[in-house]
Amino acid sequence: MTDGSDTRPASDIATRKIDHLDIVLRQDAEPGASATGLDRIVFEHVALPEISLADIDLSVPFLGRRLAAPLLISSMTGGPDRASRINRHLAEAAEHLKIALGVGSQRVAIEGRGGGGLDRRLRDLAPSVPLLANIGGAQFVLGYGEDEAMRAVEMIGADALIVHLNPLQEAVQTGGDTDWRGVLSAIASLCSRLRVPVVVKEVGAGISPGAARRLVEAGVAAIDVAGAGGTSWAGVEAERAGDARRAAIARQFAGWGIPTARAIAEVRVACPTVPLIGSGGIRTGLDVARAIRLGADIAGQAAATLEAAETSGEAVVAHFEDVIETLRIACFCTGSASVADLRRARLIDPPDFAL
């Protein structure tokens, strides 16, 4: 993710990232289990599915490739050594499972201050799946342009570039980038010039329908809501802050943001045709099913993947096989033969935003 002001030495940035990983792994940054609003999405059971579980087709098109399941491993940075191991495991698993993979912020790498495994070997490990590069939106008003973007893409042979928007995270950290004037037009110009599609995402506070509309007008190829209820970056920064006052301020924003369920549903209504990634607090295959039912094309997961990602590629595969099996059963018990069918499954007592 973003690395705050340019003036901090690269070593500091690296230390900070390790903190991130540990805090997320300790799960100190997670709000209550139902903060995403996904728990309120309850499927009507279909006692007569009239399909075969084995035949359910979970494949979806995404950024010009075909995924075997509607899943994205969401962007995660970390300190150089750890990140490089994590990225290798994730790439092996993504390739095996045929699901999409986003890498963490490439800013440190772009500026030549360390790699974190962000090079062509990653693409070699995952030749057939969508691979997404990652840069913070605020960088584009601090000097970044098409060149840096292209460098990020080429560094890993990416299919697309994710631009992440994280104004809250920047605001609650000391020395964060808090001048966001011109970010939208920078994105628009990037969309018109970059050779690969541009995807825009938040990092846990959600994309509002208004922001989504402006992004679609700016020409983005897909939106990832990354809503509230999962990893809270204000919560993470509160844990990291050396300064108690700073920590107290950050903590007040731990619950800030548009809950994932609402963000997905409202962006879908605002932008009926934009390719949409539902993420933020996706824990299980049932959450994936709910995100899709609300309008997402695929669902993204970061924090819940992290423990397996530290372990091995096999662990990541096992983790996602369970997610996929759960999703498959959800399809089965709603009589959905495909992801498209699941999007039309009937709900019990849906919240207003999901009608």
Add this chain to the structure above:
Amino acid sequence: MTDGSDTRPASDIATRKIDHLDIVLRQDAEPGASATGLDRIVFEHVALPEISLADIDLSVPFLGRRLAAPLLISSMTGGPDRASRINRHLAEAAEHLKIALGVGSQRVAIEGRGGGGLDRRLRDLAPSVPLLANIGGAQFVLGYGEDEAMRAVEMIGADALIVHLNPLQEAVQTGGDTDWRGVLSAIASLCSRLRVPVVVKEVGAGISPGAARRLVEAGVAAIDVAGAGGTSWAGVEAERAGDARRAAIARQFAGWGIPTARAIAEVRVACPTVPLIGSGGIRTGLDVARAIRLGADIAGQAAATLEAAETSGEAVVAHFEDVIETLRIACFCTGSASVADLRRARLIDPPDFAL
């Protein structure tokens, strides 16, 4: 209930069934007390009942016979020895109380792999009450037909055949039957050919109004919603699973399903005249009253009966006498002289689906 794939040896199946009984008896599989939604059904007290408690008529017609109270002992399988004792106790009690009795899945017995007390002696113990045979719906796309159905019926001298639909339970267990293509048309063909009425039920995830409509069109004689909030078969399978990953997947579906209260009300609206059994988490006579008020003709109970069923026929009689006395008081305090009156009793602040 269903026994998964045909290829498993009968001894395995028997072991599995014993597990079921113990897990249900330990009540590990029960979600929170209000998960059925029945707690939200609150009767308006009638301070001037203008009836006599002793004269309240709880009798109802069911499958051509008359029940002394609107109650069905719902289908329960178990390992051969235990099941045979349980079935004997239940039959004695059903006869004494003049209430209906459904037996557990007869698949093992049909295939000649053990009886579980499923023979003519059961009918001899309960000559005057409706006795219902039981086969899983998925069997009818795996080779079963009118013959097997008739064998189940004749084996116990049943008045009707229950076909149970349990796609979720099959999906979460290893080797379950998960090809459900053609189940509906198999049921339709069974309805048109079988000499006894066909009743269709779920096993704890509920029948939706859509499924109910299709079943009525297929010619079923009655529907048993067996909704969510009582015994959760995903929960039971999670307990049983040797494999931790499998257990974790099953556990995610422990709360899946249409809550009983809603299922009853919605099926009643969708199919105003179908004979309807309200079941799934029926604990007390007050729950029976609520199920009837929502539109059920009779209410079914499985898990809450099990402890008495293991003990003796007398214990089962005592258990249901209390249920019936509670139901009678509920009638009295709503000024209902009959089950038909109870269905029109006034409610306090009913949930939307019960209006």
Add this chain to the structure above:
Amino acid sequence: MTDGSDTRPASDIATRKIDHLDIVLRQDAEPGASATGLDRIVFEHVALPEISLADIDLSVPFLGRRLAAPLLISSMTGGPDRASRINRHLAEAAEHLKIALGVGSQRVAIEGRGGGGLDRRLRDLAPSVPLLANIGGAQFVLGYGEDEAMRAVEMIGADALIVHLNPLQEAVQTGGDTDWRGVLSAIASLCSRLRVPVVVKEVGAGISPGAARRLVEAGVAAIDVAGAGGTSWAGVEAERAGDARRAAIARQFAGWGIPTARAIAEVRVACPTVPLIGSGGIRTGLDVARAIRLGADIAGQAAATLEAAETSGEAVVAHFEDVIETLRIACFCTGSASVADLRRARLIDPPDFAL
């Protein structure tokens, strides 16, 4: 309250009543604090009351007399010795405070089986306040008529007769009176013949709007809703029952009934002009204010009075002085100079039934 079947010896009945008192004093019979629904009645604060606290007029007319505050000490029976002491204390306090007093069921006394302090000395202690006699409604279909009613009234020189309706309590106790056919017409005939007004009350399960309408047509002079949320007679009987099965049945009805707040509001709408007593779980002067705001003319209190009633007349006076002071402050902070003003006080976010 009622004493069950005629055939039980008087000594048994006396024992049972002592149980009642102790159970109520132990408060084992009280459901959660907000079960009356009164907590949802929240007054809009008036920062500019423009009245003087000292001048607030709490007096109201009731049964032809004037009360200094809109309060009734609700009917309570007990064993002979205890009841006689309690009644003396209550009468002294009622006279001192100029509030109304209802005595407990006079059935034992009418049948000459013991007095419980129910004689003319009670009226001598409370010469200037409304004094209300008490008989159970079910007695009037078991042989009671105008004569017994008059005997109850004259025994204590009462201004009116309360007929209590307690079908639930009768139903959950062994040997209770459960033939309620003809109670309404017996009440109607009593109303047309008795020389004093007839008041009808429940005992903690509430009077519905339908029942209220029928009672008004039958000619009753006032209705006391005695709704759910305070003393639960099913709860008390569950505690008392020697028989565990009987206790379990009774316990299921511990929450049965129309919550007091709703009962008051709905009866007021159904019968706009009937003198209405709001009772059932009235704990404080704030509850009195809420009951009046919902449409009651006066509020009644039984259980919360009992501890002081066992102690002394002074304790009862002190108890009600606090209730009255709280009521007065509620009037002050809603700018209500009188009970009539309080009935029009503005509420914050009122529940549907209180609109």
Add this chain to the structure above:
Amino acid sequence: MTDGSDTRPASDIATRKIDHLDIVLRQDAEPGASATGLDRIVFEHVALPEISLADIDLSVPFLGRRLAAPLLISSMTGGPDRASRINRHLAEAAEHLKIALGVGSQRVAIEGRGGGGLDRRLRDLAPSVPLLANIGGAQFVLGYGEDEAMRAVEMIGADALIVHLNPLQEAVQTGGDTDWRGVLSAIASLCSRLRVPVVVKEVGAGISPGAARRLVEAGVAAIDVAGAGGTSWAGVEAERAGDARRAAIARQFAGWGIPTARAIAEVRVACPTVPLIGSGGIRTGLDVARAIRLGADIAGQAAATLEAAETSGEAVVAHFEDVIETLRIACFCTGSASVADLRRARLIDPPDFAL
């Protein structure tokens, strides 16, 4: 705040005030964290703020001066020595931060019975910010008039006079002033004659829309709702009361009052243009943002300021710097470049009163 009846010796009054401070500091008087209703005001996150955090303009006009941030340190009395230290710290901080300051009740000082630091030195410490004098509304029907008001204003060189309305606090304390006839017309006459603007506030029970309308007609220059959910004076008086019965009565009113969020929103609708102070349970800068979004022009804080106020001017500055930084981040993440923009920020699922 008010000092009860005139007849009590000044020393008593002083003792009582120290109690107030300690009770508030122990936070015994605070109801649950969400009692203000502010927690239900949730901002829609703006992932593309298109502003610079550093450029956000928090300044607002208030009583003819300009505040650097929309904040008022709300009126607090205390015993003479403590109050004088507290007032000094608050004045230093208010001047440093350029925010408004209200002093506690000046009644004791006006009557020449002790100063509590309420003299011209206060103005000297805070020459450039709005300074507000304070007198209880009930005094104006007990003999106070323009002269006493002017004495309060001149004593500290105030820009305006706050008249506080505290009928509940007066009613629950022994010897409180409870004749409130004529308070409104006294305020009206004060407004037309006093040379400085008159602000009217409650002290924790809220101003209703009706009262606000009457106050605006009476000519007040601003209203401070001081709603329920923060400091509860009934709660404080319950703690203070020597007399257990008095304490029990006061305690019943601990939750009385119009929650702050609702009070702000409803007064704003009733009086669209009146300068409005939102206060009562404002804990953080996020609460300030919510109050402003609901319609307040500035937000006031008393209890949450007290601990810092006892410590030093620097502590108060540090406390409010954090409040302001939080408010600034809330503006940033709602894309609000100014307080006026914040008032139009989008909300998620707003309660009825905030639509």
